[in-house]
Amino acid sequence: MASRAKATIFDIAREAGVSKSTVSLVLQGSGLIRPETAVKVRKAIEDVGYVYNRGAANLRKAHSNVIGMVINDLTNPFFAELAVGMERVFQSAGIVPFIANTAENPVRQEEVLKSLMEQGVAGLIVSPARGTTPGAFRRLEIAGLPIAFAMRRLPESRIPVIAPDNHRGAYLATAHLVGKGHRRLAFFGGSSDLVVYHERLGGFREACETLGIDARDALIIEGETNRKGGMACLETSLAMAEPPTAALCFNDAVAFGVMLALRKRGLEPGPDFAVVGFDDVVEAEHYMPPLTSVAVDSAGLGERAAHVMIKMIQSRTTRAEDHIGAVNLVVRESCGPDRRTQKRPAPTGAAT
Amino acid sequence: MASRAKATIFDIAREAGVSKSTVSLVLQGSGLIRPETAVKVRKAIEDVGYVYNRGAANLRKAHSNVIGMVINDLTNPFFAELAVGMERVFQSAGIVPFIANTAENPVRQEEVLKSLMEQGVAGLIVSPARGTTPGAFRRLEIAGLPIAFAMRRLPESRIPVIAPDNHRGAYLATAHLVGKGHRRLAFFGGSSDLVVYHERLGGFREACETLGIDARDALIIEGETNRKGGMACLETSLAMAEPPTAALCFNDAVAFGVMLALRKRGLEPGPDFAVVGFDDVVEAEHYMPPLTSVAVDSAGLGERAAHVMIKMIQSRTTRAEDHIGAVNLVVRESCGPDRRTQKRPAPTGAAT
DNA sequence: CCTATTAAATGGAACGTTCCAATAAATCAA
DNA sequence: TTGATTTATTGGAACGTTCCATTTAATAGG
Numbered sequence: 001m002a003s004r005a006k007a008t009i010f011d012i013a014r015e016a017g018v019s020k021s022t023v024s025l026v027l028q029g030s031g032l033i034r035p036e037t038a039v040k041v042r043k044a045i046e047d048v049g050y051v052y053n054r055g056a057a058n059l060r061k062a063h064s065n066v067i068g069m070v071i072n073d074l075t076n077p078f079f080a081e082l083a084v085g086m087e088r089v090f091q092s093a094g095i096v097p098f099i100a101n102t103a104e105n106p107v108r109q110e111e112v113l114k115s116l117m118e119q120g121v122a123g124l125i126v127s128p129a130r131g132t133t134p135g136a137f138r139r140l141e142i143a144g145l146p147i148a149f150a151m152r153r154l155p156e157s158r159i160p161v162i163a164p165d166n167h168r169g170a171y172l173a174t175a176h177l178v179g180k181g182h183r184r185l186a187f188f189g190g191s192s193d194l195v196v197y198h199e200r201l202g203g204f205r206e207a208c209e210t211l212g213i214d215a216r217d218a219l220i221i222e223g224e225t226n227r228k229g230g231m232a233c234l235e236t237s238l239a240m241a242e243p244p245t246a247a248l249c250f251n252d253a254v255a256f257g258v259m260l261a262l263r264k265r266g267l268e269p270g271p272d273f274a275v276v277g278f279d280d281v282v283e284a285e286h287y288m289p290p291l292t293s294v295a296v297d298s299a300g301l302g303e304r305a306a307h308v309m310i311k312m313i314q315s316r317t318t319r320a321e322d323h324i325g326a327v328n329l330v331v332r333e334s335c336g337p338d339r340r341t342q343k344r345p346a347p348t349g350a351a352t
Numbered sequence: 353m354a355s356r357a358k359a360t361i362f363d364i365a366r367e368a369g370v371s372k373s374t375v376s377l378v379l380q381g382s383g384l385i386r387p388e389t390a391v392k393v394r395k396a397i398e399d400v401g402y403v404y405n406r407g408a409a410n411l412r413k414a415h416s417n418v419i420g421m422v423i424n425d426l427t428n429p430f431f432a433e434l435a436v437g438m439e440r441v442f443q444s445a446g447i448v449p450f451i452a453n454t455a456e457n458p459v460r461q462e463e464v465l466k467s468l469m470e471q472g473v474a475g476l477i478v479s480p481a482r483g484t485t486p487g488a489f490r491r492l493e494i495a496g497l498p499i500a501f502a503m504r505r506l507p508e509s510r511i512p513v514i515a516p517d518n519h520r521g522a523y524l525a526t527a528h529l530v531g532k533g534h535r536r537l538a539f540f541g542g543s544s545d546l547v548v549y550h551e552r553l554g555g556f557r558e559a560c561e562t563l564g565i566d567a568r569d570a571l572i573i574e575g576e577t578n579r580k581g582g583m584a585c586l587e588t589s590l591a592m593a594e595p596p597t598a599a600l601c602f603n604d605a606v607a608f609g610v611m612l613a614l615r616k617r618g619l620e621p622g623p624d625f626a627v628v629g630f631d632d633v634v635e636a637e638h639y640m641p642p643l644t645s646v647a648v649d650s651a652g653l654g655e656r657a658a659h660v661m662i663k664m665i666q667s668r669t670t671r672a673e674d675h676i677g678a679v680n681l682v683v684r685e686s687c688g689p690d691r692r693t694q695k696r697p698a699p700t701g702a703a704t
Numbered sequence: 705c706c707t708a709t710t711a712a713a714t715g716g717a718a719c720g721t722t723c724c725a726a727t728a729a730a731t732c733a734a
Numbered sequence: 735t736t737g738a739t740t741t742a743t744t745g746g747a748a749c750g751t752t753c754c755a756t757t758t759a760a761t762a763g764g
Contacts, residue, residue: 111443
């Protein structure tokens with residue numbers, strides 16, 4: 001109820017019988033003030049119910065202590081993990097991370113970015129929304145604000161990126177399927193407006209080529225990056241003359257959709273059709289059957305991104321090296337051997 | 353690279369050949385300035401690469417335009433939904449919501465709250481971390497800051513709450529199980545340091561009583577509110593002399609764990625043991641079998657909470673009515689009839 | 705006991721806005 | 735034309751800090 005006018009350092013000063021400057025000094029933990037004075041002041045701070053006004057302080061101080069994390073989809077545990085990882089390291093560095101969600105909407109992203117700038121953030125970590133225009137960050141760049149991309153990157157941009165090794169992940173997964181004897185491989189889900197898509201698809205293609213598999217474009221089926229998209233992909237693929245026997249999915253959500261659709265058709269994921277996901281979200285382990293997936297350690301990438309940002313801020317630069325995080329294929333039970341090729345002669349050996 | 357000293361309204365003023373006051377006026381979209389002047393100024397704003405300093409503005413203005421949303425676990429899609437719902441309405445009200453995660457840690461929560469206060473937020477929406485001490489918000493309350501709790505409440509507190517009707521949800525779910533013929537009902541997961549737990553358990557108990565079921569305390573098994581907790585609960589319950597035939601789970605995660613553990617024992621969730629969850633997260637629909645659960649519409653509650661907050665801010669009050677959101681039981685396939693009681697006479701009718 | 709040195713505390717200007725009171729310019733009524 | 739009114743624009747003070755240059759107090763050196 002009360003809400004009497006907010007207390008300022010002047011109120012503290014009066015209460016403690018010192019000057020405002022002295023109060024400011026103890027607020028900053030300066031060693032210049034006599035311990036007994038500090039105690040006195042701290043008591044006054046408590047008594048008047050003071051809350052520090054960081055906005056006023058930032059008016060004078062060179063840099064603020066808040067950084068913005070702009071996430072494209074907080075609802076996706078995968079990105080939420082990323083945010084949580086970042087938070088962890090920022091917290092222990094005395095930096096306050098504010099999270100904002102763009103809901104995969106570039107317009108919203110623009111607004112959010114503007115707000116964060118106005119708030120005077122010291123840096124920005126962004127997982128850009130799908131459909132972000134290449135120039136969207138140009139203004140922030142020339143303003144000299146440290147920015148890093150996490151998880152996703154923009155087509156042509158000099159902004160440092162912290163992301164998993166999508167290419168290699170896809171390669172590993174594809175090789176795994178080939179090792180199981182599959183020859184008709186599909187790539188399900190995702191769309192070409194995402195750089196990640198090209199990276200993962202690139203790994204898939206390279207693996208096919210290297211291992212002597214014919215990667216027909218017809219089996220590369222774009223789609224939504226969720227369960228629904230996965231279901232749709234499976235349906236179209238099975239309607240083909242020569243349907244695939246296995247699929248690498250753009251992400252786990254797509255993979256779950258594929259498994260759902262298989263079940264609906266009375267097929268058993270694994271024995272009847274091999275599916276591997278990407279991201280290795282927590283549910284992957286608990287699904288029926290447990291999903292083979294490429295683990296990317298998003299929390300770890302978040303931590304990494306936070307460290308990069310801290311370094312950028314400290315060295316007041318806007319440049320940093322990219323960081324490509326290691327991935328590893330977690331083999332579970334969603335990939336049986338190909339029943340057809342099984343009877344045929346041994347698979348071709350892998351080059352490289 | 354550049355980062356020449358930040359442009360201020362004075363720079364704009366010089367560039368446009370007007371006074372700083374004029375610039376301030378156009379910045380606020382005042383109707384007092386001549387349109388042509390406004391255009392001139394806006395051009396200058398663009399030219400000098402100006403970014404508004406909200407910190408400086410807040411120094412004068414009564415209230416800021418940012419509100420803080422403090423979430424106990426962003427990793428849980430359930431709470432993430434809540435945040436997303438709030439964001440939606442704040443955005444369209446010109447309010448910038450900053451999300452902070454406490455990771456269910458009261459200490460962290462304290463820090464986060466402090467930061468948000470220092471940042472000068474206009475209000476706070478909080479889903480308090482487990483183990484929050486009753487006095488944790490006392491200071492903020494007496495500071496006269498509008499606060500609302502979402503999803504969770506604190507034992508004794510006058511702060512308004514926006515939460516689902518946990519009691520009724522649990523009642524409905526329990527009645528459903530009884531309707532299926534079950535007589536030995538268990539309540540799995542959760543712990544008594546959560547108010548929500550008491551609410552849900554209360555609904556369970558009331559339903560048992562009303563429907564003439566003997567709710568033995570032995571069958572109320574506390575546990576972690578995740579898959580692991582669910583698995584543990586099932587194990588302990590099956591080790592009993594007279595094990596239950598059905599369970600209401602504290603939330604969906606617990607329910608998933610229960611189903612997992614059933615499978616592991618060669619039992620089929622549904623036919624062999626009925627399980628119902630709470631929250632109705634997205635996976636519930638897609639699980640094997642699809643999980644019967646109490647839907648709470650967290651995004652809707654988030655929107656509601658945001659509206660309440662906006663009203664509190666506008667009417668500069670710290671009081672508001674609680675809002676208890678409707679729930680509804682989504683019946684899917686995880687609850688078969690009790691095989692044992694099936695052969696017995698018809699179940700007792702429900703009173704009330 | 706006085707001066708030089710160090711330690712503590714202080715006043716004032718500055719940071720980038722908003723808002724009020726005041727001015728200047730334009731319009732109107734007579 | 736002149737004063738009254740309205741419309742646009744402006745200077746100055748204030749907001750709550752930090753930081754620098756000073757002042758004051760305490761201590762040491764001779």
